[in-house]
Amino acid sequence: MNADESKPFEPKRPRLHVAMIKEEDGFETNKENNSQDEEYFKSYADISIHEEMLSDAVRTNAYRYAILKNYEMIRGKIVADIGAGTGILSVFCVQAGAKKVFAIEASSMAEQTESIVEENKLSNRITVINKKAEDVAYPEKLDAIVSEWMGYCLLYESMLQSVIDTRDKWLKKEGLMFPATATLYIAAYNDEEYDARLDIWNEFKSMYKVSMESMKKCSKKCISRNVKVRSVPPMSIMSHGQTVCSIDLKTVTVQDLHNIKKQFKLECFGRSTIHGFITWFTVTFPGDITLSTSPYSEDTHWGQTIFYLEEPFDVDQGTLITGEFSLCPNNFKSRFLDININYRVNNGPETKKYYYMNDCIT
Amino acid sequence: MNADESKPFEPKRPRLHVAMIKEEDGFETNKENNSQDEEYFKSYADISIHEEMLSDAVRTNAYRYAILKNYEMIRGKIVADIGAGTGILSVFCVQAGAKKVFAIEASSMAEQTESIVEENKLSNRITVINKKAEDVAYPEKLDAIVSEWMGYCLLYESMLQSVIDTRDKWLKKEGLMFPATATLYIAAYNDEEYDARLDIWNEFKSMYKVSMESMKKCSKKCISRNVKVRSVPPMSIMSHGQTVCSIDLKTVTVQDLHNIKKQFKLECFGRSTIHGFITWFTVTFPGDITLSTSPYSEDTHWGQTIFYLEEPFDVDQGTLITGEFSLCPNNFKSRFLDININYRVNNGPETKKYYYMNDCIT
Numbered sequence: 001m002n003a004d005e006s007k008p009f010e011p012k013r014p015r016l017h018v019a020m021i022k023e024e025d026g027f028e029t030n031k032e033n034n035s036q037d038e039e040y041f042k043s044y045a046d047i048s049i050h051e052e053m054l055s056d057a058v059r060t061n062a063y064r065y066a067i068l069k070n071y072e073m074i075r076g077k078i079v080a081d082i083g084a085g086t087g088i089l090s091v092f093c094v095q096a097g098a099k100k101v102f103a104i105e106a107s108s109m110a111e112q113t114e115s116i117v118e119e120n121k122l123s124n125r126i127t128v129i130n131k132k133a134e135d136v137a138y139p140e141k142l143d144a145i146v147s148e149w150m151g152y153c154l155l156y157e158s159m160l161q162s163v164i165d166t167r168d169k170w171l172k173k174e175g176l177m178f179p180a181t182a183t184l185y186i187a188a189y190n191d192e193e194y195d196a197r198l199d200i201w202n203e204f205k206s207m208y209k210v211s212m213e214s215m216k217k218c219s220k221k222c223i224s225r226n227v228k229v230r231s232v233p234p235m236s237i238m239s240h241g242q243t244v245c246s247i248d249l250k251t252v253t254v255q256d257l258h259n260i261k262k263q264f265k266l267e268c269f270g271r272s273t274i275h276g277f278i279t280w281f282t283v284t285f286p287g288d289i290t291l292s293t294s295p296y297s298e299d300t301h302w303g304q305t306i307f308y309l310e311e312p313f314d315v316d317q318g319t320l321i322t323g324e325f326s327l328c329p330n331n332f333k334s335r336f337l338d339i340n341i342n343y344r345v346n347n348g349p350e351t352k353k354y355y356y357m358n359d360c361i362t
Numbered sequence: 363m364n365a366d367e368s369k370p371f372e373p374k375r376p377r378l379h380v381a382m383i384k385e386e387d388g389f390e391t392n393k394e395n396n397s398q399d400e401e402y403f404k405s406y407a408d409i410s411i412h413e414e415m416l417s418d419a420v421r422t423n424a425y426r427y428a429i430l431k432n433y434e435m436i437r438g439k440i441v442a443d444i445g446a447g448t449g450i451l452s453v454f455c456v457q458a459g460a461k462k463v464f465a466i467e468a469s470s471m472a473e474q475t476e477s478i479v480e481e482n483k484l485s486n487r488i489t490v491i492n493k494k495a496e497d498v499a500y501p502e503k504l505d506a507i508v509s510e511w512m513g514y515c516l517l518y519e520s521m522l523q524s525v526i527d528t529r530d531k532w533l534k535k536e537g538l539m540f541p542a543t544a545t546l547y548i549a550a551y552n553d554e555e556y557d558a559r560l561d562i563w564n565e566f567k568s569m570y571k572v573s574m575e576s577m578k579k580c581s582k583k584c585i586s587r588n589v590k591v592r593s594v595p596p597m598s599i600m601s602h603g604q605t606v607c608s609i610d611l612k613t614v615t616v617q618d619l620h621n622i623k624k625q626f627k628l629e630c631f632g633r634s635t636i637h638g639f640i641t642w643f644t645v646t647f648p649g650d651i652t653l654s655t656s657p658y659s660e661d662t663h664w665g666q667t668i669f670y671l672e673e674p675f676d677v678d679q680g681t682l683i684t685g686e687f688s689l690c691p692n693n694f695k696s697r698f699l700d701i702n703i704n705y706r707v708n709n710g711p712e713t714k715k716y717y718y719m720n721d722c723i724t
Contacts, residue, residue, distance in 0.1 A: 047577070047584035048724075051559075054566050064570060091572045115576035197413075204416050208426060210453045214477035215409070222409040362410075 036333050037132070040157070041107040050086050050109070053148070056301040059291060063148065064092050066178060066285030071096040073176055073286060077143035080104060080170065082133045082163050087113040087126065089146050094125045098144075101125060104166075106132045133162040142166075144176040152229050153305040154184045154245070154281040155327060156357055158335045161254050177249035179283035179291070185241035186325055188266045188315070189278040189306060192236065197223070224276075224308040224353070226360045227339075231303040234295050238274060238315070239266035241294070244325040261326040268315040276308040277325075277341055307355055313345055320346055330356070398695050399494070402519070403469035412448050412471070415510070418663040421653060425510060426454050428540060428647030433458040435538055435648060439505035442466060442532065444495045444525050449475040449488065451508050456487045463487060464504075466528075468494045495524035504528075506538040514591050515667040516546045516607070516643040517689060518719055520697045523616050539611035541645035541653070547603035548687055550628045550677070551640040551668060554598065559585070586638070586670040586715070588722045589701075593665040596657050600636060600677070601628035603656070606687040623688040630677040638670040639687075639703055669717055675707055682708055692718070 043049065054060055067074060067089070075097030081090040084103035090113075093101045103126050105113050110130035117126045129136055145167055151157035167177065198219055201212045244262040268274070281302075282292040293302045315321070323343030330336040337357040344350045405411065416422055429436060429451070437459030443452040446465035452475075455463045465488050467475050472492035479488045491498055507529055513519035529539065560581055563574045606624040630636070643664075644654040655664045677683070685705030692698040699719035706712045 047581050050577075051562060051581075054570075055562065057569060060570060086574060086577065088566075088570060088572050088574075092570075095571070112577060112580050115580075116572070116574055119573050119576045200413060200417065204450075207419060208416075208422060208450060208454075209457070210450050210478070211481050212448060212450075212478055214481050215412075215448065215474060218474050218477075219409050219413075 036335055037106075040335055041132075044083075044085065044105075044107040045109050052301050054086065054088065058298050058300045059148070059302075060088065062285070062289065062291035063089055063146070063178070066287070066289040066291075067092040067096045067146065069289065070178075070286050074098050074144060078102075078138075078140060079144045079146055080136075080138065080142050080166060082145060082147035082166055083149060083159060084113050084128070085109060085148075087116050087128065089148065090117070090126045091120055091122065093144075093146060094122050098125070100127070102136070102138060102142075103128045104133050104136055105130060133166050136166070138170050141172045142170045142175055143172055144178060145171055146178040150182065150281065150283060150302065152302060152361060153227070153279050153327075153337065153339070153357060154182060155257065155260075155329075156335070156337055156361075158257075158329050158337075160247075160252075160257065161334075163249075164252065164254055167249075176286065179285050180249055182245075182247040182249065182281060182283045183243055184245040184279055184281045184327075185294070186244045186264055186266070186277055186279050187241040188238040188268060188274045188321055189232070189276045190236050190238050190272045191232075191275040191306075191308075194223075194273075194275045194312065221310060224310045226362055227355050227357045228306040228308065229303045229361055230306060231299045232278065232295050232306070237278065237295055238270075238272050239268050239321070241280070242266060244279070245327065258328050260328065261324065263324050264322070266321040268317065268319040268321065270317045271315070273312050273314050274309070274321070275312045276306050277343075278304050278306050280304045305357075305361075307339070307341055307353070309351075309353065311351075315345070323350075330358075333358070398697055399468075402697055403494075406445075406447065406467075406469040407471050414663050416448065416450065420660050420662045421510070421664075422450065424647070424651065424653035425451055425508075425540070428649070428651040428653075429454040429458045429508065431651065432540075432648050436460050436506060440464075440500075440502060441506045441508055442498075442500070442504050442528060444507060444509035444528055445511060445521060446475050446490070447471060447510075449478045449490065451510065452479070452488045453482055453484060455506075455508060456484055460487070460506075462489070464498070464500060465490045466495050466498055467492060496527050498528070500532050503534045504532045504537055505534055506540060507533055508540040512544065512643065512645060512664070514664060514723060515589070515641050515689075515699065515701070515719060516544060517619065517622075517691075518697070518699055518723075520619075520691050520699075522609075522614075522619065523696075525611075526614065526616055529611075538648065541647050542611050544607075544609040544611065544643060544645045545605055546607040546641055546643045546689075547656070548606045548626055548628070548639055548641050549603040550600040550630060550636045550683055551594070551638045552598050552600050552634045553594075553637040553668075553670075556585075556635075556637045556674065583672060586672040588724055589717050589719045590668040590670070591665045591723055592668060593661040594640065594657050594668070599640065599657055600632075600634050601630050601683070603642070604628060606641070607689065620690050622690065623686065625686050626684070628683040630679065630681040630683065632679045633677070635674050635676050636671070636683070637674045638668050639705075640666050640668050642666045667719075667723075669701070669703055669715070671713075671715065673713075677707070685712075692720075695720070 076099045078100050079093045079098045080102045084105040087103045090101040090103040114128045147163045149159040198216050201215045204212050242264045245260045280293045284290045293300045326340045328338045339355040342352045438461050440462050441455045441460045442464045446467045449465045452463040452465040476490045509525045511521040560578050563577045566574050604626045607622045642655045646652050655662045688702045690700045701717040704714045
């Protein structure tokens with residue numbers, strides 16, 4: 001194992017522990033979602049998430065450049081910042097000349113947002129509103145909506161729905177969306193540490209004189225059970241990335257987000273073992289500014305999202321992995337995702353794998 | 363910050379997500395606890411916990427040596443292994459000559475325990491029982507109980523209660539407990555990375571031209587809110603450790619575990635800033651074998667447990683920190699802990715701080 005080549009980290013963005021309230025406990029769907037919202041907003045009241053997001057200079061500078069370089073689009077305009085957090089994007093908008101920014105923050109973090117606005121002497125330009133985006137009544141229509149709504153695998157957290165709601169109700173017809181587009185990619189993934197992780201069960205035999213070979217099968221199953229978030233090295237990517245979801249923020253509907261389904265065809269680069277699929281995303285802003293979470297770009301706190309197979313398989317150069325990727329908010333807990341990846345290797349049989357992207361991502 | 367001097371890690375032992383089922387949701391205490399048990403056992407069905415515990419050679423070898431070196435006490439005896447996991451302690455007992463071992467494992471891990479027993483050709487000596495310890499009826503009285511029941515801060519998880527229940531119902535009067543004693547220590551703690559963590563809010567100003575000084579106060583509050591688990595460097599310990607809880611496994615009662623309360627008096631080593639209190643524990647086995655999680659000993663997966671103060675304070679050599687430490691299982695979720703630390707510096711005013719050690723430990 002080479003520590004430099006894989007940088008595991010603990011995902012800090014919300015993991016939405018409310019998962020543990022189960023359907024069997026007799027909750028209605030609505031109550032369920034309200035309750036999940038409550039936990040969701042609570043998670044953003046914790047400061048370590050904001051430390052992580054601001055420490056991610058790739059992320060924060062992408063927004064900063066996008067807003068400042070497009071100052072002509074923002075100067076004199078009315079802007080909403082959905083999920084403002086510390087309010088940093090709102091401040092960028094004022095720095096770009098916005099006439100008025102509404103910083104919408106549903107969590108108790110709003111108190112800090114307000115302090116930061118005061119500290120920067122911008123109370124006359126930024127109004128902090130401690131409400132859910134859906135419940136805000138603006139005094140006038142909006143010229144632009146700025147939001148950092150992206151979760152792991154782009155759509156975890158399902159915050160985009162609140163942005164769409166605000167857009168539909170309040171954005172002027174010619175209004176701007178920051179970001180303007182989002183794209184999710186899939187590729188074949190080789191984990192060079194995979195075998196070492198299984199080999200640990202052999203090591204225990206020499207360490208403790210107890211044979212544990214039988215744990216390997218169980219270990220494979222466990223590894224494939226939970227979705228992982230990691231920053232992986234470029235060399236672990238075994239095919240080109242292929243688009244499985246393209247979003248135009250001006251036109252996408254909530255319904256669209258429930259119907260993400262795309263065929264993919266991945267041609268392998270060379271002889272290797274495929275341990276899973278990996279996804280990453282990019283978002284773009286006006287003026288060709290892109291924020292990328294690709295393994296070929298500088299690391300971000302989003303890392304990439306790994307979907308391990310129960311049975312890894314070997315490939316050669318040109319081996320074709322064809323399949324279908326689909327993604328949908330979970331019926332009961334809409335901030336979690338149901339993801340299905342069905343695939344076949346060359347002309348082999350189809351394998352279907354379901355992933356529940358809940359608070360057990362690690 | 364010096365990466366070598368502090369080794370943060372993600373606590374893998376159960377964090378018991380069921381915390382999110384709240385009292386307001388109308389659960390009865392019993393149902394609550396059953397539900398928490400379910401999640402508790404589920405957490406041990408995940409293989410990564412077992413990988414971590416077995417990779418912790420300090421822990422596993424302490425049990426191995428304790429069992430093998432005390433083979434005269436175990437040879438020909440009837441033993442129960444409470445919370446057997448992979449069953450490794452049961453195998454050690456057979457290696458030491460036990461006539462029969464009952465490996466009690468309530469989680470679905472029991473299936474793997476069974477496979478490992480078969481793989482080691484010990485089915486005639488080890489009987490795996492997939493039940494809660496409290497529900498097991500043994501065919502005869504026990505000569506010894508072996509269990510690795512210790513959680514973070516010794517008592518998180520509250521598994522010891524199941525061990526006590528088995529002891530009271532099934533252990534022969536002259537029977538053995540492995541471990542035999544447990545001791546919890548407290549000391550004053552200096553976190554050399556604390557200021558750097560607050561300074562990050564200054565750094566953001568130079569990075570993004572947005573002032574965030576006001577986040578520091580909020581950051582202090584957030585840091586002190588959740589209990590942390592880390593392996594800290596010895597130099598961060600600013601006083602001798604003082605015992606706040608001593609357990610004799612042969613005599614301790616469940617009631618005793620609800621009345622842990624101890625005065626402490628910590629004399630500081632030298633000029634420093636105290637950011638919190640830190641606890642660690644040791645357990646001993648017959649024959650003077652000790653497993654220590656002290657910061658002066660080799661790291662274990664338990665690390666130490668840090669209780670941050672809301673307001674750090676400066677001390678000199680000889681500064682006295684006197685106070686009271688109390689610990690109790692939470693009323694509603696008995697696997698979580700309520701911890702109160704009241705303290706005063708020299709003759710200063712008393713500060714009282716409550717910590718809820720739930721699934722938010724990080």
